[in-house]
Amino acid sequence: MNEIATDAHAHSDNRSFVSRYVFSTDHKVIAKQYLSLSLFWALLGAGSAYLIRWQIAHPDTEAFGWGYIDPSVYNQLVTMHGTIMVFFVAMPLLLAAFGNFLIPLMVGARDMAFPRLNMLSVWIFALASIVLFASFFMPGGAAAAGWTGYPPLSAKNEYTGGGYGMDLWLLALALEFASFLLGGINFLTTAINMRAPGMTLMRLPVLVWMQLIAAVVFMLSVGPTIAGAILLLLDRNLGTTFYAPDGGGDPLLWQHLFWFFGHPEVYVILLPGLGITLEIIAVFARKPIFAYRPIIYASIIAGFLSFIVWAHHQYLSGMDPRLAMPFSVTTIIISVPFALVIFSIIATLWRSSMVFTTPMLFAVGTLGVFIFGGLTGIFNGSAAVDIYIHDTYFVVAHFHYTLISNVFFAGFGAIYFWFPKMFGRMMNETLGKIHFWLTFAFFNLIFGPMHLVGLGGMMRRIANPTQYDFLKPVEPLNIFITLMAILLILAQIVFVINFFWSLFAGKVAAANPWQANTLEWTTSSPPPHENFAETPVVYRGAYEYSLPGQSEDWLPQNLDLGDNAKAAAH
Amino acid sequence: MALTTNAMTMDRPTEPYGKVGTWWFLSSEIPTFGGVLVAYIVMRLGGTGWAEASQHLNFQIALVNTFILLTSSMTIVQAHNAAQEQDFKRTANYLGLTVVLGLGFLGMKAFEYATEISHGFLPSSGIFWSFYYGMTGLHGLHVVAGIIINLVLWIQAAKGTLAQHSHRVELAGLYWHFVDIVWIFLFPLLYLA
Amino acid sequence: MSNAQTRQTLLIWYWLMALVILSVAASYVLPKAEALMLIFAVALIKALLVARNYMHLKHESALIYAIVLVPLAFVIVFLIGMIPDFVYHPTKP
Numbered sequence: 001m002n003e004i005a006t007d008a009h010a011h012s013d014n015r016s017f018v019s020r021y022v023f024s025t026d027h028k029v030i031a032k033q034y035l036s037l038s039l040f041w042a043l044l045g046a047g048s049a050y051l052i053r054w055q056i057a058h059p060d061t062e063a064f065g066w067g068y069i070d071p072s073v074y075n076q077l078v079t080m081h082g083t084i085m086v087f088f089v090a091m092p093l094l095l096a097a098f099g100n101f102l103i104p105l106m107v108g109a110r111d112m113a114f115p116r117l118n119m120l121s122v123w124i125f126a127l128a129s130i131v132l133f134a135s136f137f138m139p140g141g142a143a144a145a146g147w148t149g150y151p152p153l154s155a156k157n158e159y160t161g162g163g164y165g166m167d168l169w170l171l172a173l174a175l176e177f178a179s180f181l182l183g184g185i186n187f188l189t190t191a192i193n194m195r196a197p198g199m200t201l202m203r204l205p206v207l208v209w210m211q212l213i214a215a216v217v218f219m220l221s222v223g224p225t226i227a228g229a230i231l232l233l234l235d236r237n238l239g240t241t242f243y244a245p246d247g248g249g250d251p252l253l254w255q256h257l258f259w260f261f262g263h264p265e266v267y268v269i270l271l272p273g274l275g276i277t278l279e280i281i282a283v284f285a286r287k288p289i290f291a292y293r294p295i296i297y298a299s300i301i302a303g304f305l306s307f308i309v310w311a312h313h314q315y316l317s318g319m320d321p322r323l324a325m326p327f328s329v330t331t332i333i334i335s336v337p338f339a340l341v342i343f344s345i346i347a348t349l350w351r352s353s354m355v356f357t358t359p360m361l362f363a364v365g366t367l368g369v370f371i372f373g374g375l376t377g378i379f380n381g382s383a384a385v386d387i388y389i390h391d392t393y394f395v396v397a398h399f400h401y402t403l404i405s406n407v408f409f410a411g412f413g414a415i416y417f418w419f420p421k422m423f424g425r426m427m428n429e430t431l432g433k434i435h436f437w438l439t440f441a442f443f444n445l446i447f448g449p450m451h452l453v454g455l456g457g458m459m460r461r462i463a464n465p466t467q468y469d470f471l472k473p474v475e476p477l478n479i480f481i482t483l484m485a486i487l488l489i490l491a492q493i494v495f496v497i498n499f500f501w502s503l504f505a506g507k508v509a510a511a512n513p514w515q516a517n518t519l520e521w522t523t524s525s526p527p528p529h530e531n532f533a534e535t536p537v538v539y540r541g542a543y544e545y546s547l548p549g550q551s552e553d554w555l556p557q558n559l560d561l562g563d564n565a566k567a568a569a570h
Numbered sequence: 571m572a573l574t575t576n577a578m579t580m581d582r583p584t585e586p587y588g589k590v591g592t593w594w595f596l597s598s599e600i601p602t603f604g605g606v607l608v609a610y611i612v613m614r615l616g617g618t619g620w621a622e623a624s625q626h627l628n629f630q631i632a633l634v635n636t637f638i639l640l641t642s643s644m645t646i647v648q649a650h651n652a653a654q655e656q657d658f659k660r661t662a663n664y665l666g667l668t669v670v671l672g673l674g675f676l677g678m679k680a681f682e683y684a685t686e687i688s689h690g691f692l693p694s695s696g697i698f699w700s701f702y703y704g705m706t707g708l709h710g711l712h713v714v715a716g717i718i719i720n721l722v723l724w725i726q727a728a729k730g731t732l733a734q735h736s737h738r739v740e741l742a743g744l745y746w747h748f749v750d751i752v753w754i755f756l757f758p759l760l761y762l763a
Numbered sequence: 764m765s766n767a768q769t770r771q772t773l774l775i776w777y778w779l780m781a782l783v784i785l786s787v788a789a790s791y792v793l794p795k796a797e798a799l800m801l802i803f804a805v806a807l808i809k810a811l812l813v814a815r816n817y818m819h820l821k822h823e824s825a826l827i828y829a830i831v832l833v834p835l836a837f838v839i840v841f842l843i844g845m846i847p848d849f850v851y852h853p854t855k856p
Contacts, residue, residue: 114587114591188590188594189590189594192826219598220598222601223598223599223602223603223604224601224602224604224841226602226605227605227606227609230704230708231609234703234704235700240700240704241696242609242697242701247694248619248697249613249700250848250849256844256845256848260605260841307837308840308844311844319848322847590826597830597833600834600835600838601834601837604835604837605838609845611842612845612850616851616853618853640780640783641776643779643813644779651768747818754809755806755810758805
């Protein structure tokens with residue numbers, strides 16, 4: 001192993017822009033590349049949401065700023081909205097951007113274990129982005145078989161009117177999976193091997209644990225879907241019959257292969273979001289995280305359980321009905337460890353000295369919104385209830401409550417919280433608060449009523465609900481929801497203005513503007529190339545806030561009090 | 571640029587980075603191949619006509635390929651042993667042997683495919699053939715990747731530049747053995763069952 | 764080259780070769796069901812030989828064992844989940 005360098009690595013930084021920012025192996029630069037890509041895709045995801053909502057509310061009219069939406073184009077929009085948001089916004093934002101930026105800093109390392117592999121990962125992700133973007137321009141358009149890509153709809157072009165768009169979709173996903181597999185290897189090796197002296201596993205910030213569990217769950221679950229995608233590519237291009245019943249195949253095979261990964265995937269997205277929420281809440285409640293170890297154990301258990309719930313997406317698929325009960329049971333059970341985490345977050349807030357900065361608002365908002373989404377998950381998870389609500393907008397409302405809370409609320413919270421560290425400037429608090437309240441209000445006004453739309457029987461993915469008489473009652477709701485959606489998207493302009501303005505003209509940030517304990521706040525904002533001037537030494541856990549007998553209400557992990565008996569050694 | 575950590579204050583002694591990373595990679599490959607193999611097993615157990623279709627496979631070629639791949643696992647271990655003793659000439663020889671054996675496997679496979687295709691057994695010929703070409707094709711792509719890795723290391727060993735990262739022979743070996751183990755299961759599943 | 768290491772490596776190789784021959788022989792000599800059981804048991808043994816000896820799993824830490832065993836466990840879970848749908852309700856071509 002190499003020795004610790006006591007003086008900063010002398011880097012004559014007269015490299016060109018290209019070699020410094022395009023070919024960088026620095027995890028902080030790579031994190032920002034992921035962040036930029038995810039925000040770009042968020043724009044496209046929001047755009048597709050707008051068009052979908054327009055079509056639902058005012059079918060077969062010209063969408064403002066776009067034009068007439070053909071039903072086959074509508075299918076592409078629905079497909080790409082899901083694909084983009086899950087794989088090209090949620091994953092790069094929560095896992096890649098914040099995982100890459102924070103893990104080495106939080107464990108006290110100079111960089112990731114495999115910096116060049118890290119660069120390769122973001123390059124592969126960029127390639128996946130290009131491939132997916134290109135799929136829009138293929139003859140026949142982009143993939144149009146839903147983000148879940150069920151055959152035979154996805155296997156035969158004549159059903160969707162598509163062509164190469166579907167194959168490129170599969171290729172883009174395969175590349176994205178490869179990128180995150182490599183990233184996961186980096187995260188795990190770095191956190192296992194490169195922790196600073198004194199940084200035991202149980203002193204790690206919760207966010208690092210969550211990223212690790214997410215990385216493991218991702219790596220162990222994505223295999224069958226990669227296999228399934230390859231089989232689908234073969235069915236489409238070589239005439240194999242994996243999913244074709246008249247060749248001896250079975251469309252259910254795809255469903256099992258897909259959902260075996262698809263379900264753990266949502267927890268891969270969820271766990272870092274919960275971790276971010278916990279980090280922010282600990283700092284702004286000025287209180288240690290309640291039940292730190294149980295939270296970690298519960299998250300690990302939830303990670304395991306996530307592998308045995310997958311068929312709850314398939315209750316109505318025609319699968320063997322005997323599978324319904326076991327999967328209902330496991331699905332209900334998985335709510336228990338998550339409930340533990342949620343109660344612990346609430347307990348952390350209880351009787352704390354909350355400071356409602358913008359990140360804190362988003363963190364508490366995440367909590368509230370997620371609880372609601374988790375509750376409707378129980379309805380969906382019971383096979384008997386799911387018979388009525390499967391494939392309706394009730395499900396859509398459910399997963400938007402759970403996903404948006406994690407991806408957007410926690411994601412925004414993370415951006416507001418770590419923006420000073422990443423870019424050396426503070427974001428504007430007033431604009432941030434306006435952004436939060438508008439987003440929170442419009443979000444709930446969209447997806448709250450959407451539960452009623454679903455219970456009223458509106459099916460997913462249909463282009464024109466007004467053609468059904470039984471859906472007439474929900475028409476006004478749909479129009480209302482669309483209006484709220486447009487307002488929600490417009491409200492994000494506040495964020496965009498704040499983000500870019502602060503990048504260039506925000507107040508210069510101190511090293512530790514939030515007075516937080518974790519290691520990333522002990523170095524400058526932004527950190528130097530090698531993160532720390534010298535290796536930090538860790539003496540305590542990450543959540544020593546409001547410790548009795550201390551003069552400050554915070555106590556950094558690396559502060560040597562000189563008296564080990566006094567420092568709470570966790 | 572790696573920081574050493576004080577073993578006394580860590581929960582456990584650290585593993586060599588590359589080895590842990592390689593095992594994590596293999597852990598993701600297990601469910602990938604596992605997914606396809608499980609699909610094959612369950613569909614075959616429930617389906618009809620699979621055994622008849624598999625009669626048309628060339629068992630002898632596959633048997634030779636099994637011997638080839640097992641032997642190549644042995645040779646790459648020998649390469650690793652030699653590398654550990656800093657004997658890079660021997661390392662190069664054994665790596666070269668491994669590459670040649672790998673190419674031999676691919677050659678036999680290509681011949682096998684050509685024969686089957688000329689007899690009209692295409693990937694579109696039914697579910698058994700879909701799985702046959704799909705599984706051996708996926709495996710074959712992994713063999714190609716392994717050959718490339720071993721080739722690069724062979725060249726480095728021959729040129730004398732392997733010394734500073736001789737641990738990579740072990741890592742390449744881990745991947746190669748994994749590919750071999752997949753074949754150990756593919757062979758009976760496709761050809762003997 | 765250390766003789767002990769070479770001997771060990773070659774010994775495993777002889778066993779692997781022998782086991783292949785045993786499998787093939789079984790497929791000719793034994794009735795179908797017994798042959799299959801033996802063949803897959805042998806495959807498992809060969810895999811274990813390669814994993815424990817050639818991949819040095821014998822000497823590796825608990826972490827690396829876990830990295831291998833946990834995905835295998837999930838593959839078994841997947842197999843169990845797939846059996847009802849495909850073994851008992853197969854599609855007829």
